[in-house]
Amino acid sequence: GENVEQHPSTLSVQEGDSAVIKCTYSDSASNYFPWYKQELGKGPQLIIDIRSNVGEKKDQRIAVTLNKTAKHFSLHITETQPEDSAVYFCAVAPGYSTLTFGKGTMLLVSP
Amino acid sequence: KAGVTQTPRYLIKTRGQQVTLSCSPISGHRSVSWYQQTPGQGLQFLFEYFSETQRNKGNFPGRFSGRQFSNSRSEMNVSTLELGDSALYLCASSLIGTQYFGPGTRLLVL
Numbered sequence: 001g002e003n004v005e006q007h008p009s010t011l012s013v014q015e016g017d018s019a020v021i022k023c024t025y026s027d028s029a030s031n032y033f034p035w036y037k038q039e040l041g042k043g044p045q046l047i048i049d050i051r052s053n054v055g056e057k058k059d060q061r062i063a064v065t066l067n068k069t070a071k072h073f074s075l076h077i078t079e080t081q082p083e084d085s086a087v088y089f090c091a092v093a094p095g096y097s098t099l100t101f102g103k104g105t106m107l108l109v110s111p
Numbered sequence: 112k113a114g115v116t117q118t119p120r121y122l123i124k125t126r127g128q129q130v131t132l133s134c135s136p137i138s139g140h141r142s143v144s145w146y147q148q149t150p151g152q153g154l155q156f157l158f159e160y161f162s163e164t165q166r167n168k169g170n171f172p173g174r175f176s177g178r179q180f181s182n183s184r185s186e187m188n189v190s191t192l193e194l195g196d197s198a199l200y201l202c203a204s205s206l207i208g209t210q211y212f213g214p215g216t217r218l219l220v221l
Contacts, residue, residue: 049209098167099210101155
């Protein structure tokens, strides 16, 4: 089955810095790559997603890049703010099927 | 539009008991997926229902089951609870692929 590796497991940055989280996957049939943010006591919230026919997608301070040849994709957060502190999960799926998640990255943004 | 709702939010059970969790998807969404989240294993897929039919199933024992009703609401049941079933159970609904999660039900098995 699909295997998703996510790095780093924890990431500490200063407010205003950029943060990058990387994921690799194993199944070349995967073509949908969402990112979720989970705050304490809440369910995962979709923050951005990308499909395999696109190499990059940006939404304000958040961007995702995809390299299908190398089977990896990354989340980029610029100008980080304390409210960005949370656990971030990457996920992959073939088509619109079952999501396989990475283990998560705990992002801490210090003021 | 209201989001995914899950009830109850918290639950305490003892080993050997059974439990039923409920999920109401976003209006118009016909697909409901269930995930188990634990610190050790992370987010793991349990099953997916679409139009009252189980469409996909994860690698969990038969003690875990689910169903979906004609109004797309879904329930999952865990029988003969074990300590290891303590987890956050998340429901996600989707219309055409993108999954939106509810707040989860926190189950503690004593």
